[in-house]
Amino acid sequence: xxxxxxxxxxxxxxxxxxxxxxxxxxxxxxxxxxxxxxxxxxxxxxxxxxxxxxxxxxxxxxxxxxxxxxxxxxxxxxxxxxxxxxxxxxxxxxxxxxxxxxxxxxxxxxxxxxxxxxxxxxxxxxxxxxxxxxxxxxxxxxxxxxxxxxxxxxxxxxxxxxxxxxxxxxxxxxxxxxxxxxxxxxxxxxxxxxxxxxxxxxxxxxxxxxxxxxxxxxxxxxxxxxxxxxxxxxxxxxxxxxxxxxxxxxxxxxxxxxxxxxxxxxxxxxxxxxxxxxxxxxxxxxxxxxxxxxxxxx
Amino acid sequence: xxxxxxxxxxxxxxxxxxxxxxxxxxxxxxxxxxxxxxxxxxxxxxxxxxxxxxxxxxxxxxxxxxxxxxxxxxxxxxxxxxxxxxxxxxxxxxxxxxxxxxxxxxxxxxxxxxxxxxxxxxxxxxxxxxxxxxxxxxxxxxxxxxxxxxxxxxxxxxxxxxxxxxxxxxxxxxxxxxxxxxxxxxxxxxxxxxxxxxxxxxxxxxxxxxxxxxxxxxxxxxxxxxxxxxxxxxxxxxxxxxxxxxxxxxxxxxxxxxxxxxxxxxxxxxxxxxxxx
Numbered sequence: 001x002x003x004x005x006x007x008x009x010x011x012x013x014x015x016x017x018x019x020x021x022x023x024x025x026x027x028x029x030x031x032x033x034x035x036x037x038x039x040x041x042x043x044x045x046x047x048x049x050x051x052x053x054x055x056x057x058x059x060x061x062x063x064x065x066x067x068x069x070x071x072x073x074x075x076x077x078x079x080x081x082x083x084x085x086x087x088x089x090x091x092x093x094x095x096x097x098x099x100x101x102x103x104x105x106x107x108x109x110x111x112x113x114x115x116x117x118x119x120x121x122x123x124x125x126x127x128x129x130x131x132x133x134x135x136x137x138x139x140x141x142x143x144x145x146x147x148x149x150x151x152x153x154x155x156x157x158x159x160x161x162x163x164x165x166x167x168x169x170x171x172x173x174x175x176x177x178x179x180x181x182x183x184x185x186x187x188x189x190x191x192x193x194x195x196x197x198x199x200x201x202x203x204x205x206x207x208x209x210x211x212x213x214x215x216x217x218x219x220x221x222x223x224x225x226x227x228x229x230x231x232x233x234x235x236x237x238x239x240x241x242x243x244x245x246x247x248x249x250x251x252x253x254x255x256x257x258x259x260x261x262x263x264x265x266x267x268x269x270x271x272x273x274x275x276x277x278x279x280x281x282x283x284x285x286x287x288x289x290x291x292x293x294x295x296x297x298x
Numbered sequence: 299x300x301x302x303x304x305x306x307x308x309x310x311x312x313x314x315x316x317x318x319x320x321x322x323x324x325x326x327x328x329x330x331x332x333x334x335x336x337x338x339x340x341x342x343x344x345x346x347x348x349x350x351x352x353x354x355x356x357x358x359x360x361x362x363x364x365x366x367x368x369x370x371x372x373x374x375x376x377x378x379x380x381x382x383x384x385x386x387x388x389x390x391x392x393x394x395x396x397x398x399x400x401x402x403x404x405x406x407x408x409x410x411x412x413x414x415x416x417x418x419x420x421x422x423x424x425x426x427x428x429x430x431x432x433x434x435x436x437x438x439x440x441x442x443x444x445x446x447x448x449x450x451x452x453x454x455x456x457x458x459x460x461x462x463x464x465x466x467x468x469x470x471x472x473x474x475x476x477x478x479x480x481x482x483x484x485x486x487x488x489x490x491x492x493x494x495x496x497x498x499x500x501x502x503x504x505x506x507x508x509x510x511x512x513x514x515x516x517x518x519x520x521x522x523x524x525x526x527x528x529x530x531x532x533x534x535x536x537x538x539x540x541x542x543x544x545x546x547x548x549x550x551x552x553x554x555x556x557x558x559x560x561x562x563x564x565x566x567x568x569x570x571x572x573x574x575x
Contacts (some may be wrong), residue, residue, distance in 0.1 A: 032512035032521050034448070036382030036391075036502050037478060037538065041513065043535035044523050293329060293509065295527060 005274065008069040012028065015067075019060055024099055043046035055289045062282035073271055084119040085136055085178040087169040087210075088112075091187040092150060093127040094157030102152040104245050105186060110147060111138050112252045118182040122172045123147065128156020128193070130165035162191035163201040166212070166231070170204045182237075184255060188218040189225070198227065202234045212237040213255050219243060303393065304440050311400040311435075314566040315408060330351030333366040372414070372428070373406040374490075375399055377442055378452045379419040381516030386561045387501045394561035395474045395497045396442035400435065401569050402472050407432050414465075417441065418448035418457050437524045451479065451517045458485040465490070477545055487552035494549055494556035495572065501540060505531065 007013075035041065088109060096102040107127040114122060123143055133150070134143045155161075166185065173181045182206070191198070205212055212235040218225035225241065232239040242248040337353055340360035353361035379400055383391040399415070404411045410430050415438040417423035423445070426438055452475060461471070462485060471492045473483070483492060507526045514521050549556040557572030559565055 027523065032514045034381075034384055034516045035505075035513040036385045036390075036476065036514040036516060037534075038513050038522060039478075040525070040537045040541070041505075041524060041530075042522060044537055045526060045530045047533075048527060048530050058339050089376065292527075293525070 004072050005070050006009075006073060008071055010068055012068040013064055015064055016060070017069050050127075052289070052292065055292070057284055059282050059285045059289065062278040062285065066277075066279035066282065070274040070278070072274065073150050084115065084121075085173065085176050085181050086119055087122040087124060087136065087171050087172050087181075087183040089124045089126065089183060089185040089187075090150070091127075091162075091189060092125045092154050092161060093160045093189055094153050095160075095188055095222075097152035097157075101188060102150075104248065105217070106147055108151065108245070108248050108252055109186075110144060112256065113144060113147075115256055116140075120176075120178070121178075122169065123148060124165050124169040124172070126161045126165035127153060128161060130158045130161045130168045131155060132168055132172060136176065141262040158205055159192045160187065160189040161193040161195070162187055162189070162227075163198055164193060166201040167196045167204050168252065170201075170208050170210050173208045173210055176208075181208060183212045184215065184252075185209050185212055185228070185231070186215045186217065187228070188216070188222050190224045198230075202231060205231075205235045214239045215242060215248070215251055216240070217242045217248060246265050251254040300449060301440070301443065303443055304436065305442075307400045308395070308435060309395050309441055311404045314317060315401060315404045321368060321535060335364045335366045337361050338364050367523060368412050370419050370466070371406070371409070371411040372469035373376060373402075373411045373472070374414045374416060374461070374465060374469050375406075375438075375472045375474065376416040376418055376457070376461075376478075377438075378445050378457070379417055379423055379445060379450050380452045380475060380478065381447050381450050382476055382478050383497070384447045384516050386499045388562045391476055391497050391499055391561050392445070392447060393443065394559070394565065396439050398474050398495055398559060398569065399442050400439050401566055402436055402474075403438060404432075407435065411470075414469075416461075417445065418452065418460070419447075420453045421456065423450075448516055449519055454482050458483060461486050462489075478541070481545055481548060482551050483548070483554060487554050492552075492554045493572065494554050495569070496545075496558045497561065498558055499561045504535065507531070 007255070058285040070236075090105060090109065092102065097106070118138075119142075120136045120138055121134075121140070121143055122132065123134040123146065124130060125133045133146050137143070162185075166183070169183055212231050214228035214232045214237065216225060216228050216239070225239065229239040242251055337350055338351065338361065340354075340362050344362050348362040348364070350361045350363045377395060383395060385391055386393065403413055403415065407430060412428045412430060413426075413434065414428045415426035415434070417425075424441060426434055426441075465471075469490045471486065471490045473492065473494045474497060475495075476498055477496050478492065483494070487494060505526075507524075510520055510523060510525045512523050546556070548554075555572060557568065559568045559572075
């Protein structure tokens with residue numbers, strides 16, 4: 001626990017040097033007067049002076065400690081690396097349950113996640129409606145955990161809100177600064193929810209500059225190659241068809257080999273700021289010192 | 299240089315001493331004279347002329363008369379110049395000590411005793427040679443008023459050595475100072491009659507400082523920031539009275555008469571009280 005505590009601004013401790021120097025060289029100027037028995041007075045105030053110095057030094061060190069901002073870091077910082085911002089769109093309609101298609105997809109997507117260590121990945125699931133399961137994040141663990149809990153039919157099992165999913169996931173990139181944004185749409189059906197027209201979805205995708213790779217799985221007639229091809233073509237992506245696990249894996253591998261874009265790495269570090277503890281202790285000591293001084297004057 | 303303060307002290311001293319009888323009972327030396335003191339047993343070596351035949355005839359052995367010695371006294375007044383005398387609330391201790399010096403000197407001169415005045419710190423600062431002339435008063439008091447004690451520290455050991463080497467005759471020695479240092483007068487006390495006049499200020503014995511204050515030691519000249527509270531002042535008073543008790547013990551052990559004179563006291567009365575014991 002203790003060895004995980006790191007200081008955000010350790011150079012702040014250098015302030016102790018001018019402080020100590022000032023203790024000797026730039027004392028507060030007070031009117032001084034000659035007193036014959038300083039010798040005895042010094043002896044008499046030795047104890048209280050010692051206590052006061054302890055208070056003073058602990059206050060300054062506690063303040064410096066809190067200024068240096070001690071934190072407990074839970075995760076390693078991610079380096080400024082080349083990577084994608086990838087939104088995975090996974091069809092979770094009822095038809096995916098057939099032939100354990102959904103489990104295969106989950107497995108392959110999981111493998112894909114493992115390969116993209118330095119990428120921001122989001123997950124959108126669609127069925128009767130579409131929803132963003134995980135927004136763009138480096139936190140692969142959460143995505144995987146969520147992915148494992150997903151089942152075919154979580155978003156309704158009768159229909160496929162394909163365009164809505166596209167529209168929604170393009171909104172994920174709203175605040176993204178990545179140069180290249182990629183969405184991978186995986187489906188085994190045709191859009192049959194008419195709340196978002198296809199051209200609106202494509203327009204939004206284009207607006208944010210998202211490249212969409214479309215993957216149709218299943219046999220001929222299960223999905224609409226014309227529509228998927230159109231989406232891919234319009235956004236500059238590619239359309240794949242897969243009818244076996246092997247093929248699907250190849251497709252994801254192909255996508256994996258895409259050129260890399262430089263994204264601005266955010267530090268996704270879970271920090272617990274601890275400065276409040278030394279700060280409150282320092283404040284407590286200040287109050288103590290204040291009361292001591294006040295008592296002297298009383 | 300005759301300053302107003304010097305004039306004031308001179309006038310005060312002359313008026314008080316002239317009307318008082320300070321100095322009449324200064325000597326406790328026994329010897330030949332007219333002033334009968336007591337009768338004591340004859341010891342071999344005593345002057346046979348002093349045998350009291352009436353007492354001897356009473357049959358309790360040979361008795362001799364003893365007289366207070368009538369001789370001109372050798373009076374030495376030592377003004378101990380310590381940095382700490384540069385302090386005082388109403389008048390400085392330096393000033394008060396000059397006044398004490400005036401009273402003692404004038405009484406001695408009025409009695410036509412031989413007066414030597416010494417100013418001493420680590421070494422001899424100034425020596426006014428033995429004299430019976432009243433004129434020396436102006437010089438000594440003037441010197442006492444105008445000296446700069448800062449940074450000086452009385453070395454009692456070298457002071458005693460100096461006295462022993464220069465003063466051959468038995469003398470009446472008056473020491474005026476605040477006696478804060480390591481006082482050791484054992485080497486001069488057995489030969490001479492020594493009086494220690496401790497001049498202090500009331501404030502330094504019972505300071506009412508509060509809070510943070512910067513104080514300079516007048517001897518070492520080092521500045522110290524102190525924060526004083528009730529308990530530390532209490533401790534200070536304890537340390538000081540401990541020092542004074544130590545001092546009193548030393549004086550009593552070596553038969554040195556001593557007394558404290560505060561800077562705002564009536565010095566004449568205080569000195570009379572101390573001299574009369």
